[in-house]
Amino acid sequence: MRTTIPIIVAFLAGTLLIVSFFFHPETIWIGDAKEVILQWMTIVGGFALVLGVVSIVRVNARAVQRKSEGWFYKLMTVISVFAMAIPAMMPVTKESVGGSIFYSIFPDSWMGYLGTGSNSFYDWLFNYVDAPMMETMFAMLAFYIASAAYRAFRARNAEATLLLFTATLVMLWRVPMGEAFLRLFSDNLPGYINTYVMGGFNVAVQRGIIIGAALGAASMSLRIILGIERTYMGK
Amino acid sequence: MDIWEKLNTIDRRWIYLLMFLSILFPTIFVMKFPIELTPEAEQLYNAVEELPDSSVVMLTFDYYASALAETEPMSIAALRHMWRKDMKIITLSNIPLGGPTIAERVTREIAKEFDKVYGVDFVNLGYKANYVAVMHGLASSIESIFPTDYTGTPLSELPLMEHVKSYDDMKFIYCVADNATVDYWISIVNAQYDIPVGSGVTAVMAPKMYSFLEAGQLTGLLGGMKGAAEYEKMVGALGTATIGMDAQSMAHLLIIFLVIVGNVGFFMNRRKAKDAKE
Amino acid sequence: MESFSFLEHFQIWLKAYLILSLFSFMYKDNKFYKLSEHVFAGLSAGYYVGLIWQTVIIQQLVNPMFDKGEWWLIFPGLLGLLMFARMIPKWSWISRTSLAFYMGSTAGIYLIQTLHGFILPQVLSTMVSLDPSNGFAATLLALIIVIGVISTLIYFYFSKEHTGFMGVTARVGIWFIMISFGAHFGYTVMGRISLLIGRVQFLVYDWGESIRQIF
Incomplete structure (x- = not known):
């Protein structure tokens, strides 16, 4: 019972979406059923994302409670979650039941600053605090890649040499100064790199990987629909 | 310790600094190298x-x-x-x-x-x-x-x-x-x-x-x-992408330079180790 | 450039502080970095909650149910809520139906999408003419693609030992893969550097302008 019902649900939902592919959505009831499932998927998917955040808060709150190492930083994480989430969750109009109660207590002038729209506190926190940090976190990888280029990228054998040679060619081709340098050898060289390296060797390998990965994903999908793959259900 | 050994053990922060400078200077002094279309x-x-x-x-x-x-x-x-x-x-x-x-x-x-x-x-x-x-x-x-x-x-x-x-x-x-x-x-x-x-x-x-x-x-x-x-x-x-192309060029050249220096150092040290063994 | 308002100056300096506090890690780990890192993690998690609350729970669930009378949306709502049973080990099995719905329906989409959207068009465009009368360049490109796709697939096929013909083809495959990974590496370097350029542009142009205006 605890496993059978979920397997039936997965089978029915998956099969309906597969079958719907073969019918025109407007001529058969299956089109409506598909629309309903898709709508439900977006709703259930939303809850799944929130579940992840609840886990983060729980783990960090526990560490703060126990005053384990670095508890102050973890407290800051928890405070930041609420600072971002709570103003965003407040009602943005008086038209809803919750909104009319909320704005009978708090001034109407707060309306523009709550929710997720432009000029909201949420919007401001994202644009001026969260986004700059996210950009910087990833920008720091440029330093690591420079260090790795110096310390780790060694032409130890023929394959590694080929990789380094192609990488150098592509790095030159993708920037104006490098492209001008390549043109010193032949005016057609940048074009050849685009056509044969990117459009030839690279396309062939990427295609092989895409086909291989797609076959794997298709077989995994089939296993889930048929109830053979059940690990996602946990113990 | 010769120059290659020294280069091999260089503090990585010098490389970080080089990378930062290679982007900083072209951002301040923009040359607007012509951009070719693909x-x-x-x-x-x-x-x-x-x-x-x-x-x-x-x-x-x-x-x-x-x-x-x-x-x-x-x-x-x-x-x-x-x-x-x-x-x-x-x-x-x-x-x-x-x-x-x-x-x-x-x-x-x-x-x-x-x-x-x-x-x-x-x-x-x-x-x-x-x-x-x-x-x-x-x-x-x-x-x-x-x-x-x-x-x-x-x-x-x-x-x-x-x-x-x-x-x-x-x-x-x-x-x-x-x-x-x-x-x-x-x-x-x-x-x-x-x-x-x-x-x-x-x-x-x-x-x-x-x-x-x-x-x-x-x-x-x-x-x-x-x-x-x-x-x-x-x-x-x-826009910012066009302006950034000079810095992109300089940084790519620096990376290529680092790969070359790193590899020359690697082969020099390997040869030295081989000679010492013999 | 127009002069910045007080708020604009504040925003620019706040961003500059955050950027520099994170960059300070490149020198060594420190308290400023740690604080920014943890605030960043919290704000990002909070962003998800705010977004999902407004765009999914309010806009897609609560408002249609109460304003338009679409009462049947209670079912996906319940399925979503049941997911939280995972937080209680004793009751975690209840979340299985929601997960099964999510996984099953996603698998249904994926099965068709991978076969119809990836495999068929990609295989089809590998079935190219190798006729030399198409010209040297076109034939060469077609040969590269055909040989490359087959040898790459064989390289990643581990159910049969790579000996004999399979071994030779897999060997060709690794050469193709090295060229493609080299190209990928070149592009990756480019991408990472671009992100740093974005940060330096902010520090030089925006923060620099703010400093100039203040001092």
């Missing part, structure tokens, strides 16, 4: 250019803030190109972290340049979870997936959405992405609903996209900041 970028530009004026197009903001330096100039250049042709733009994001907020900020900023009105000339649908379901759902009814726009206004109250009910009412999907959502725009929306998809992606994703481009599943491609600079050049509006 056929794939021209293909994307031409695909938009050939659409009838006032067409309805979808522009996706499928990127996190982490890739803004590469993707935002693409979105800005695309908006300028489309609004120059008086197109109606529907934006959405399949990214739950930043995408909808970025779409809101960027579209409203560029709309001011062209006197475009929200709800009439553009609409931001925002975000809904599970992008494969979203992409399928938009084919039958936009309203079933997005009953309101990003800020909660019902779609029925937005004049633009009176005539736009599904993909059937759109001419082109211009997907700017830093992750796999573009694969799904291609393999679901282009493959099953037959609407052309063009894309601007981060450099990390670009090599994979060539395979879709070659197969005709993708109509044009911008790869990384260089791709964005190419689009800026075609649109004729200088």
